[in-house]
Amino acid sequence: MAHGLFWNAVPKSEAEYAPLDQGCSCDEDEGADRFPARRSGWSQTTKRLVQVFVVSQLIVLPAGAVIWWLNRQAPMNMYLKKVSSYSPLLNQIEIPMTLRFDEPQTLSGGVGDMTWGSRPNQEIDRMWEEITSESSIPVTESDVIAMKKDPSVAAMLPEEYQTGNEKTYLGHALVFHRLHCLNYIRKALYKDYYYPNGTDEVPMHEHHIAHCIAMVLDHITCAGDPGVYVYQWYDHTDIPLPDANTWGKCWDFKQFRKDFDKIALKDLNPFQMVKPPGAKSVTEHNNLQEVIYKTAQEKTHKNS
Numbered sequence: 489m490a491h492g493l494f495w496n497a498v499p500k501s502e503a504e505y506a507p508l509d510q511g512c513s514c515d516e517d518e519g520a521d522r523f524p525a526r527r528s529g530w531s532q533t534t535k536r537l538v539q540v541f542v543v544s545q546l547i548v549l550p551a552g553a554v555i556w557w558l559n560r561q562a563p564m565n566m567y568l569k570k571v572s573s574y575s576p577l578l579n580q581i582e583i584p585m586t587l588r589f590d591e592p593q594t595l596s597g598g599v600g601d602m603t604w605g606s607r608p609n610q611e612i613d614r615m616w617e618e619i620t621s622e623s624s625i626p627v628t629e630s631d632v633i634a635m636k637k638d639p640s641v642a643a644m645l646p647e648e649y650q651t652g653n654e655k656t657y658l659g660h661a662l663v664f665h666r667l668h669c670l671n672y673i674r675k676a677l678y679k680d681y682y683y684p685n686g687t688d689e690v691p692m693h694e695h696h697i698a699h700c701i702a703m704v705l706d707h708i709t710c711a712g713d714p715g716v717y718v719y720q721w722y723d724h725t726d727i728p729l730p731d732a733n734t735w736g737k738c739w740d741f742k743q744f745r746k747d748f749d750k751i752a753l754k755d756l757n758p759f760q761m762v763k764p765p766g767a768k769s770v771t772e773h774n775n776l777q778e779v780i781y782k783t784a785q786e787k788t789h790k791n792s
Contacts, residue, residue: 571711576631577661581747584740593732605674608681616674619745620667623752626651627659640768643761649753658758661748666707669700691783692776699776 565578572578591598606612626649632639642657650656675682676697687693715736719728772778
């Protein structure tokens with residue numbers, strides 16, 4: 489009943505037919521204002537919304553891409569890997585780079601100054617010990633192969649040091665061996681301090697020095713520094729003199745040392761390991777290892 493009253497209250501209108509040639513009796517402008525304007529209004533709104541959406545996407549998407557690029561996780565040591573041969577350390581330790589001013593021309597009180605090569609004392613020995621102490625690290629079979637070495641003759645670590653499902657071998661960081669060599673050459677220069685009884689009883693002393701010079705030379709000629717130093721005018725002379733104190737982009741060596749010590753096997757002494765029966769080995773002809781072995785034999789023979 490209510491529905492009936494409602495529909496009766498709504499005014500009824502019937503569509504009137506007008507032939508095309510007679511046209512509509514209503515005013516054309518009035519008709520245009522009544523309906524098309526409303527449809528046109530919705531169209532304009534939609535267009536504006538689409539325009540706003542497109543513009544916002546043109547802003548948001550590139551901005552998001554830039555943020556992603558800046559925050560993305562770059563591969564560990566990506567740039568070092570490009571200029572280095574394979575090393576498992578580059579996959580285990582993030583090596584930070586730092587801008588450093590080295591002062592090898594400064595007598596004392598500077599970074600990398602002449603104190604390192606000055607006449608020895610206990611403090612200088614302590615400084616060298618901090619940067620040259622070596623420790624073993626675990627190296628997997630795939631690491632050995634990637635370093636172009638033969639795992640069949642590599643010394644495998646004892647069972648308690650094996651990691652994961654892959655065979656693990658004995659490794660050392662080359663950087664600390666080179667520092668050891670530089671320190672050995674330094675000690676040879678101050679032999680009266682370090683060898684008060686002479687070097688005749690020091691096993692392979694001359695061979696050791698020759699080996700260490702080769703180690704340092706190999707490194708300098710392999711990873712040469714493209715840096716340049718200049719000559720300066722000084723108050724005390726009329727000729728230009730070299731200024732070897734220079735800026736360099738360097739490893740943050742202290743941080744590297746800390747991170748290296750976290751993965752090092754400090755309680756392992758390589759020289760307490762014994763070759764297992766049947767282990768494959770290599771010959772030592774024309775090799776420092778041959779000299780080491782013969783020197784040890786001669787020393788044993790003299791003491792027997």
